[in-house]
Amino acid sequence: MSAKTEQKTLSAHGLSRHFGARIAVNQVSLELRQGEVLGLLGPNGAGKTTIMRLLTGNLAPTAGRVEICGMDLQKKTREAKACIGYLPEIPPLYRELTIDEYLRLAARLRRLARSKTDDAIRKAVERCGLDNVRQRLIGSLSKGYQQRAGIAQAIIHDPAVIILDEPTAGLDPNQMRDVRSLLRELGAVRSMIFSTHALSEVESVCDRVQIINHGRQVFEGSVDMMEQEGTRLEEIFTQSTMEKIET
Amino acid sequence: MITVIARKELGVLFGSPLAWVILALAQLVFAWFYLAHLESFLQVQPQLIRIANPPGATEAIAAPLFSIGAVVLLMITPLLTARLIAEERRNHTLPFLISAPVSMTEIVLGKFLGLMIFLSIIIALIIALSISLLAGGSLDFGLLLSNIAGLWLLSACFVALGLYISCLSMQPAIAGAAALCILFGLWIMDNAEGGENSITRSLSLSAHFENFNRGMIDTFDLAYFALFIFFFLALSIRWLKLYR
Numbered sequence: 146m147s148a149k150t151e152q153k154t155l156s157a158h159g160l161s162r163h164f165g166a167r168i169a170v171n172q173v174s175l176e177l178r179q180g181e182v183l184g185l186l187g188p189n190g191a192g193k194t195t196i197m198r199l200l201t202g203n204l205a206p207t208a209g210r211v212e213i214c215g216m217d218l219q220k221k222t223r224e225a226k227a228c229i230g231y232l233p234e235i236p237p238l239y240r241e242l243t244i245d246e247y248l249r250l251a252a253r254l255r256r257l258a259r260s261k262t263d264d265a266i267r268k269a270v271e272r273c274g275l276d277n278v279r280q281r282l283i284g285s286l287s288k289g290y291q292q293r294a295g296i297a298q299a300i301i302h303d304p305a306v307i308i309l310d311e312p313t314a315g316l317d318p319n320q321m322r323d324v325r326s327l328l329r330e331l332g333a334v335r336s337m338i339f340s341t342h343a344l345s346e347v348e349s350v351c352d353r354v355q356i357i358n359h360g361r362q363v364f365e366g367s368v369d370m371m372e373q374e375g376t377r378l379e380e381i382f383t384q385s386t387m388e389k390i391e392t
Numbered sequence: 393m394i395t396v397i398a399r400k401e402l403g404v405l406f407g408s409p410l411a412w413v414i415l416a417l418a419q420l421v422f423a424w425f426y427l428a429h430l431e432s433f434l435q436v437q438p439q440l441i442r443i444a445n446p447p448g449a450t451e452a453i454a455a456p457l458f459s460i461g462a463v464v465l466l467m468i469t470p471l472l473t474a475r476l477i478a479e480e481r482r483n484h485t486l487p488f489l490i491s492a493p494v495s496m497t498e499i500v501l502g503k504f505l506g507l508m509i510f511l512s513i514i515i516a517l518i519i520a521l522s523i524s525l526l527a528g529g530s531l532d533f534g535l536l537l538s539n540i541a542g543l544w545l546l547s548a549c550f551v552a553l554g555l556y557i558s559c560l561s562m563q564p565a566i567a568g569a570a571a572l573c574i575l576f577g578l579w580i581m582d583n584a585e586g587g588e589n590s591i592t593r594s595l596s597l598s599a600h601f602e603n604f605n606r607g608m609i610d611t612f613d614l615a616y617f618a619l620f621i622f623f624f625l626a627l628s629i630r631w632l633k634l635y636r
Contacts, residue, residue, distance in 0.1 A: 198487075222493075223495070226491060226493040227493040235484040236484075238485065239485060241408055250400050253396045254393070254396060254488075254493075
């Protein structure tokens with residue numbers, strides 16, 4: 146059992162992406178073990194979203210490699226992508242579909258067996274608190290429900306790696322608390338990477354933190370260690386992201 | 393996977409009023425045209441009987457119906473293709489498809505198939521109108537089949553080109569207008585200069601459809617349509633691959 150929890154589910158080495166002359170991501174490496182939650186922090190425009198798009202195959206890296214559950218994302222694209230659940234910064238929702246139709250589509254696209262689809266939808270709906278809006282059109286739902294629908298499509302096929310780009314952005318405090326407890330629940334059994342601007346969220350949900358600035362990794366550490374040493378995440382964040390601007 | 397994406401396209405399409413409005417208006421145009429041709433055919437029929445080998449109802453009513461069908465499809469296909477990729481990009485839903493375990497080829501073919509199923513419904517309306525002529529006479533089924541094949545291949549060309557144009561723009565309106573202009577240009581370009589074998593005529597969509605419309609299935613026309621469809625679908629797939 147302990148060997149299993151040590152298993153690597155995601156690893157990225159020397160990941161870079163250039164947009165013309167601009168270097169959005171520069172030699173970033175990531176590693177994620179089963180049952181581990183990694184918080185990706187950084188100021189706006191630091192490259193967090195680009196890293197997540199690289200990890201999910203939405204963007205081709207200029208250099209570097211991504212491996213998901215031991216499969217190369219460039220070579221075994223289909224198999225690797227089947228192990229990822231991804232929520233982009235803006236939830237990819239079809240306004241014309243109902244929650245039920247949308248989740249069914251997500252399940253089909255992720256090649257879930259027909260016999261398991263109903264069960265998977267029921268579970269995802271339950272987890273994300275979408276029970277009473279299943280038959281509503283997505284376009285008519287509030288921002289909070291739409292965000293949760295986005296999370297539901299990311300977890301419907303029970304992926305080994307869950308990648309969420311700012312899952313709590315734009316939610317009210319109650320919804321934020323709900324989503325956070327959902328993240329904790331998911332993080333206990335699956336590997337997860339998520340980005341956020343709320344430092345308290347990282348401290349309460351994550352096992353490990355990586356801070357990105359100007360496309361480079363400027364800090365990495367475990368949350369438990371920081372707690373033991375008594376260092377505050379906010380200090381580290383300010384230090385590591387301010388210094389870069391000065392130099 | 394292709395059928396999953398095709399079904400999604402149809403679901404989204406029929407979820408909006410656009411599909412229903414287009415179906416209703418197309419049927420209105422076809423019925424109007426059909427009735428007008430039927431009436432004039434009935435008027436001249438007594439004189440037609442006197443000539444040897446007179447044109448039948450299929451030639452006088454169904455064939456013109458298919459050629460007006462081609463023009464109607466030319467105008468409505470860009471409206472439908474415009475949203476295929478452009479709207480996914482604008483609504484930020486493209487990552488939903490790209491991060492799923494499906495290849496770019498499957499995405500493009502799924503979208504192509506979805507819209508082709510919709511256009512087949514419109515073509516079926518025209519076929520149904522033509523078949524209704526059986527109530528008062530006989531039909532030349534060879535000519536009818538050649539028209540159906542021609543119109544179907546032609547609409548596949550419209551969709552393939554529209555799909556590629558939709559990749560290039562993030563604004564569905566621009567994609568629609570551009571696709572309409574290009575298709576219209578390809579449609580009328582055989583008028584530019586005379587000559588049976590001029591290059592403008594060889595490249596024109598309408599010149600190749602004309603043969604089908606007259607009941608002639610030529611391998612040259614078949615090859616032209618197949619190449620046209622393949623070329624623009626391949627360009628779309630390539631664009632999606634490079635988009636990453």
